[in-house]
Amino acid sequence: MELEKNMVVSEFLSKGSVLKQGAEARVYRDVFLGRSTIIKERFPKKYRHPLLDEKLTHRRTVQEVRSIQRCRRAGIPTPVVYFVDYTSHCIFLEDIVDSVTVRDHIAATRQRSHPSPTLVPLEPLAARVGRVLARMHDEDVVHGDLTTSNMLLRRSGDGEAELSLVLIDFGLSYISALPEDKGVDLYVLEKAFLSTHPNTEPLFQKLLESYAASSKKSSAVIKKLDEVRLRGRKRSMVG
Amino acid sequence: MTVVIGFEGSANKIGIGIIRDGEVLSNPRRTYITPPGQGFLPSETARHHRAVVLTVLQEALQQAGLTPADIDCVAYTKGPGMGAPLLTLALVARTVAQLWGRPLVGVNHCIGHVEMGRLITQAHNPTVLYVSGGNTQVIAYSERRYRIFGETIDIAVGNCLDRFARVIKISNDPSPGYNIEQMAKRGSRYVELPYTVKGMDVSFSGILSFIEEAANKMLASAECSAEDLCFSLQETLFSMLVEITERAMAHCGSQEVLIVGGVGCNLRLQEMMGVMCKERGAKLFATDERFCIDNGAMIAQAGWEMFRSGQVTELQDSWITQRYRTDEVEVTWRD
Numbered sequence: 001m002e003l004e005k006n007m008v009v010s011e012f013l014s015k016g017s018v019l020k021q022g023a024e025a026r027v028y029r030d031v032f033l034g035r036s037t038i039i040k041e042r043f044p045k046k047y048r049h050p051l052l053d054e055k056l057t058h059r060r061t062v063q064e065v066r067s068i069q070r071c072r073r074a075g076i077p078t079p080v081v082y083f084v085d086y087t088s089h090c091i092f093l094e095d096i097v098d099s100v101t102v103r104d105h106i107a108a109t110r111q112r113s114h115p116s117p118t119l120v121p122l123e124p125l126a127a128r129v130g131r132v133l134a135r136m137h138d139e140d141v142v143h144g145d146l147t148t149s150n151m152l153l154r155r156s157g158d159g160e161a162e163l164s165l166v167l168i169d170f171g172l173s174y175i176s177a178l179p180e181d182k183g184v185d186l187y188v189l190e191k192a193f194l195s196t197h198p199n200t201e202p203l204f205q206k207l208l209e210s211y212a213a214s215s216k217k218s219s220a221v222i223k224k225l226d227e228v229r230l231r232g233r234k235r236s237m238v239g
Numbered sequence: 240m241t242v243v244i245g246f247e248g249s250a251n252k253i254g255i256g257i258i259r260d261g262e263v264l265s266n267p268r269r270t271y272i273t274p275p276g277q278g279f280l281p282s283e284t285a286r287h288h289r290a291v292v293l294t295v296l297q298e299a300l301q302q303a304g305l306t307p308a309d310i311d312c313v314a315y316t317k318g319p320g321m322g323a324p325l326l327t328l329a330l331v332a333r334t335v336a337q338l339w340g341r342p343l344v345g346v347n348h349c350i351g352h353v354e355m356g357r358l359i360t361q362a363h364n365p366t367v368l369y370v371s372g373g374n375t376q377v378i379a380y381s382e383r384r385y386r387i388f389g390e391t392i393d394i395a396v397g398n399c400l401d402r403f404a405r406v407i408k409i410s411n412d413p414s415p416g417y418n419i420e421q422m423a424k425r426g427s428r429y430v431e432l433p434y435t436v437k438g439m440d441v442s443f444s445g446i447l448s449f450i451e452e453a454a455n456k457m458l459a460s461a462e463c464s465a466e467d468l469c470f471s472l473q474e475t476l477f478s479m480l481v482e483i484t485e486r487a488m489a490h491c492g493s494q495e496v497l498i499v500g501g502v503g504c505n506l507r508l509q510e511m512m513g514v515m516c517k518e519r520g521a522k523l524f525a526t527d528e529r530f531c532i533d534n535g536a537m538i539a540q541a542g543w544e545m546f547r548s549g550q551v552t553e554l555q556d557s558w559i560t561q562r563y564r565t566d567e568v569e570v571t572w573r574d
Binding site for chain 1: 436471
């Protein structure tokens with residue numbers, strides 16, 4: 001029975017088109033139940049020991065679905081989960097059509113304003129990201145892999161409404177109320193942000209200000225963020 | 240033609256190497272090895288380095304067939320690393336630079352590893368995994384800096400391995416990591432250990448405390464052998480490293496991986512990274528123990544790049560520092 005289920009999903013996938021192969025999963029686009037669907041397949045990682053691979057893959061699939069559901073219940077924009085197959089570790093998600101990653105948007109905006117390097121046009125976006133993350137952390141959802149590639153901007157609409165920013169890729173997420181975990185979450189984003197978009201410190205500062213203003217529990221989190229930042233600096237680097 | 244001599248001694252290895260325009264002319268090295276169950280302490284390590292540094296310096300010159308007059312520039316490890324050992328080497332470097340009348344260049348140890356890896360493998364623009372006893376970083380070059388995309392938020396992976404070796408009293412000769420690798424080959428039972436990846440960062444203190452506590456219990460109850468523990472530890476640690484490297488590659492759109500640092504000698508790590516690369520259609524670059532493990536030539540090579548692009552360290556700036564971030568250095572020799 002299980003083997004049959006597996007075959008059905010892989011047959012289905014073989015008809016779809018591979019969008020990309022991320023670090024975590026293969027992403028397909030196809031039509032499912034009449035809707036454009038993104039299928040995220042966590043395929044086995046051959047470099048891992050099979051027992052480790054199975055445990056990790058299963059845990060991440062479950063965590064991702066759970067976190068997305070939790071976010072959606074709180075009104076935080078994420079794709080809708082249509083279907084999950086736990087044997088092949090496939091998640092069928094709403095396709096956020098006509099969207100661009102925040103990463104590409106920032107890069108394109110900076111390119112357009114070249115040679116005069118101004119970050120001001122990106123400030124409303126930074127503020128919006130801060131607000132959405134604040135809502136997510138207030139729900140005690142820690143994303144675990146915040147990067148500008150894991151945030152989508154829906155192109156439709158005037159781009160100012162909160163709903164046009166969508167969070168994706170909750171594979172490393174978990175539920176936690178600890179300021180430490182949320183602080184690390186922001187730290188992960190800060191590092192990803194500044195290494196992907198060099199010289200944008202003021203922009204990230206705007207993001208944090210907006211986060212602090214929107215979250216009810218922000219002061220403890222920001223304090224932890226400051227501590228975690230120092231940890232990297234104070235670590236013994238022998239050898 | 241530019242000839243650079245490099246002085247390295249930030250941990251328990253002391254190496255002095257000479258590079259001439261991309262050619263390694265000599266690269267002698269000594270390792271301070273402690274008895275099983277013991278780590279190396281700064282003052283004893285510095286004492287070891289002091290005792291051998293002039294001998295190694297002579298070897299470097301003799302093996303290269305050069306005299307001090309042939310040297311154009313003296314490079315030394317400015318940091319990061321252990322204070323006393325760093326100081327020992329810096330002192331000798333400063334002294335010979337003044338004796339020979341040559342300019343000094345203070346090199347970042349991590350960048351030394353990266354530049355040596357690039358030289359030996361000729362990798363074009365790789366995602367670099369730098370893993371050693373003191374450092375665990377995923378580095379990529381961008382806009383004149385070696386940017387850290389992912390790193391450990393607590394201890395380095397080599398440190399985790401070294402401290403585990405002490406718990407079960409594995410020999411430190413030639414290095415604890417090497418002996419763990421050999422024992423792991425004879426292990427087969429996979430024991431579940433904590434696995435912690437946070438975005439592009441990793442955390443090893445959890446798995447270390449778990450295994451420090453559990454190891455002796457498990458071995459006493461014959462639940463598994465020491466070889467099984469070594470095997471499981473490697474599989475788990477290296478999976479974490481391959482994962483964060485893959486994430487960085489996906490993020491940067493990179494098709495090349497370069498592994499540097501002492502832990503990079505580990506063939507199992509290279510094998511696992513190779514499997515990941517093959518699945519993505521990427522290329523893996525790695526070096527052997529001559530250049531993975533701390534050595535003087537890598538400092539010379541980074542020094543060569545810095546010197547040729549116009550960087551020089553004045554005597555009053557030739558101090559050492561225990562903490563020195565990879566992204567603090569302006570990479571003036573690449574665009």
